[in-house]
Amino acid sequence: xxxxxxxxxxxxxxxxxxxxxxxxxxxxxxxxxxxxxxxxxxxxxxxxxxxxxxxxxxxxxxxxxxxxxxxxxxxxxxxxxxxxxxxxxxxxxxxxxxxxxxxxxxxxxxxxxxxxxxxxxxxxxxxxxxxxxxxxxxxxxxxxxxxxxxxxxxxxxxxxxxxxxxxxxxxxxxxxxxxxxxxxxxxxxxxxxxxxxxxxxxxxxxxxxxxxxxxxxxxxxxxxxxxxxxxxxxxxxxxxxxxxxxxxxxxxxxxxxxxxxxxxxxxx
Numbered sequence: 001x002x003x004x005x006x007x008x009x010x011x012x013x014x015x016x017x018x019x020x021x022x023x024x025x026x027x028x029x030x031x032x033x034x035x036x037x038x039x040x041x042x043x044x045x046x047x048x049x050x051x052x053x054x055x056x057x058x059x060x061x062x063x064x065x066x067x068x069x070x071x072x073x074x075x076x077x078x079x080x081x082x083x084x085x086x087x088x089x090x091x092x093x094x095x096x097x098x099x100x101x102x103x104x105x106x107x108x109x110x111x112x113x114x115x116x117x118x119x120x121x122x123x124x125x126x127x128x129x130x131x132x133x134x135x136x137x138x139x140x141x142x143x144x145x146x147x148x149x150x151x152x153x154x155x156x157x158x159x160x161x162x163x164x165x166x167x168x169x170x171x172x173x174x175x176x177x178x179x180x181x182x183x184x185x186x187x188x189x190x191x192x193x194x195x196x197x198x199x200x201x202x203x204x205x206x207x208x209x210x211x212x213x214x215x216x217x218x219x220x221x222x223x224x225x226x227x228x229x230x231x232x233x234x235x236x237x238x239x240x241x242x243x244x245x246x247x248x249x250x251x252x253x254x255x256x257x258x259x260x261x262x263x264x265x266x267x268x
């Protein structure tokens with residue numbers, strides 16, 4: 001299943017949010033991670049979609065804000081959800097057990113990939129979080145590990161972290177990511193340089209370093225072994241080797257001096 005297909009089975013639910021700006025920020029948070037399904041339960045501002053602050057904070061995600069659905073109860077918002085995780089900063093005597101968001105993201109992704117249905121992440125209001133009754137409507141609990149001396153996060157920040165963890169968990173190891181990360185493969189078509197090409201470059205590099213005075217051939221010490229170790233930590237492509245050899249050639253014989261020789265003139 002592709003990343004976008006997985007993401008379509010994830011929704012983020014904000015219960016009784018007080019500030020329209022947080023709703024707009026949440027819309028932006030989930031869209032940047034590839035999600036679109038934002039649900040709002042009984043917001044303080046009923047017309048939050050048109051609220052100036054919400055629109056401003058949503059920026060390029062105003063479409064997610066506009067498309068968000070408004071519900072009168074959490075149970076109604078969960079109607080088509082197969083598994084819901086309540087977001088909470090602390091464990092409670094009653095309600096689902098709390099797990100770190102990273103492990104929750106892995107479980108949620110597996111749940112969707114196995115065709116078990118839609119999942120939801122439920123966030124409480126800014127001041128008091130989710131009530132015990134709202135927690136009880138969810139089968140699982142998720143918490144963001146934080147410094148015990150400062151565990152409080154802004155609502156939209158918490159949404160961003162959960163969306164990020166889900167996004168990372170859903171990335172296809174085969175890179176079937178619907179073009180979201182083409183930049184990661186921008187050099188994938190380039191052929192790797194073989195041992196002979198790398199060795200030829202290292203010899204050329206050594207000549208260039210001697211020519212410019214960086215390497216004393218009488219006392220080379222560990223210069224070249226360290227250079228060799230440096231380049232062994234990367235997998236150079238043939239175009240990269242060609243580029244570096246061009247730099248070495250320029251160090252040994254600058255273009256200006258070559259042009260002078262071609263004209264039969266000795267440069268002063």
